[in-house]
Amino acid sequence: MMSKINDYFKLHKSQLQVAWFLVFGLCALIAQLISRIICDIIFEDLVNTITIWPFPSQTLGSFLAFLISNIIAKVISYITNRKKTFQANNNVYLSIILYIILVIILIIVETIIGTPLQNALYTIVGGSFINATQATANASSQVLYQICGVVSQLIYGIGDAIIVFFMDKYLIMRKS
Numbered sequence: 484m485m486s487k488i489n490d491y492f493k494l495h496k497s498q499l500q501v502a503w504f505l506v507f508g509l510c511a512l513i514a515q516l517i518s519r520i521i522c523d524i525i526f527e528d529l530v531n532t533i534t535i536w537p538f539p540s541q542t543l544g545s546f547l548a549f550l551i552s553n554i555i556a557k558v559i560s561y562i563t564n565r566k567k568t569f570q571a572n573n574n575v576y577l578s579i580i581l582y583i584i585l586v587i588i589l590i591i592v593e594t595i596i597g598t599p600l601q602n603a604l605y606t607i608v609g610g611s612f613i614n615a616t617q618a619t620a621n622a623s624s625q626v627l628y629q630i631c632g633v634v635s636q637l638i639y640g641i642g643d644a645i646i647v648f649f650m651d652k653y654l655i656m657r658k659s
Contacts, residue, residue, distance in 0.1 A: 497652075500568050500569065500648075500652065501648065503564075503567055503568040504564060504568050504644075504648050504651075505644075507559075507560060507563040507564055507567065507568060508560060508644060510559060510563065511556040511557070511559040511560040511563075512556065514552075514555055514556055514559050515552045515553065515555060515556035516552075518551060518552040518555045518556075519548050519549070519552035522544075522547060522548035522551050522552055523544070523545070523548045525548075526543070526544030526545075526547050526548055527544055528544065529542060529543040529544035529547065530542050530543070530544065531543045533546055537591050537594045537595050538594055539594075539598065553590065557582075557586050560647075561579070561582055564651055564656060565578065565656050568651075568656075569651060569652060569656040569657075569658060570658055571655075571656035571657060571658055572658055572659055573656070573657045573658070573659060578655050578656060581650075581654060581655045582651075582655050585646075585647065585650055585655065589643050589646070589647070592639075593639050593643070596639060597632075597635055597636070597639065600635040600638065600639065601628070601631045601632045601634075601635040602631075604631040604634055604635055605627065605628050605631040608627065608631065610624060610627055610628060610631070
């Protein structure tokens with residue numbers, strides 16, 4: 484049985500790369516979620532509000548938790564995909580620079596489209612912003628709004644995964 488699986492993946496190397504990419508992406512996601520929770524606890528006293536383009540106004544603690552957890556996930560993803568998924572042997576320094584540029588662009592795009600996408604989904608499913616703010620909305624509206632936030636993250640997360648896979652495979656983590 485294992486020899487048939489090995490033979491299949493030898494013939495279909497790209498499918499194996501997609502599988503490994505998804506597995507390592509899930510590992511990076513779990514690390515990001517865990518580190519985000521830990522960082523939120525560590526930085527809970529940093530309550531000064533900051534505004535840095537393109538990020539919305541938020542507390543310093545929340546911003547640091549986002550930044551650190553995102554960096555941890557991206558480092559795990561880069562190392563595992565470079566070594567295992569794509570077995571890249573191109574210039575590691577150029578690869579790192581290209582990967583950092585890609586990640587920064589994706590984070591900026593996600594941040595810019597995240598809230599508008601969440602708001603659009605909220606409106607599509609019947610939510611209303613008339614005479615309501617998030618703080619004064621009833622509980623069911625708040626839950627619906629948060630669900631729309633998760634769905635918007637899934638939408639651009641899937642888009643990110645597709646973009647990163649092809650950028651990694653054909654540009655950033657090439658095997659010569």
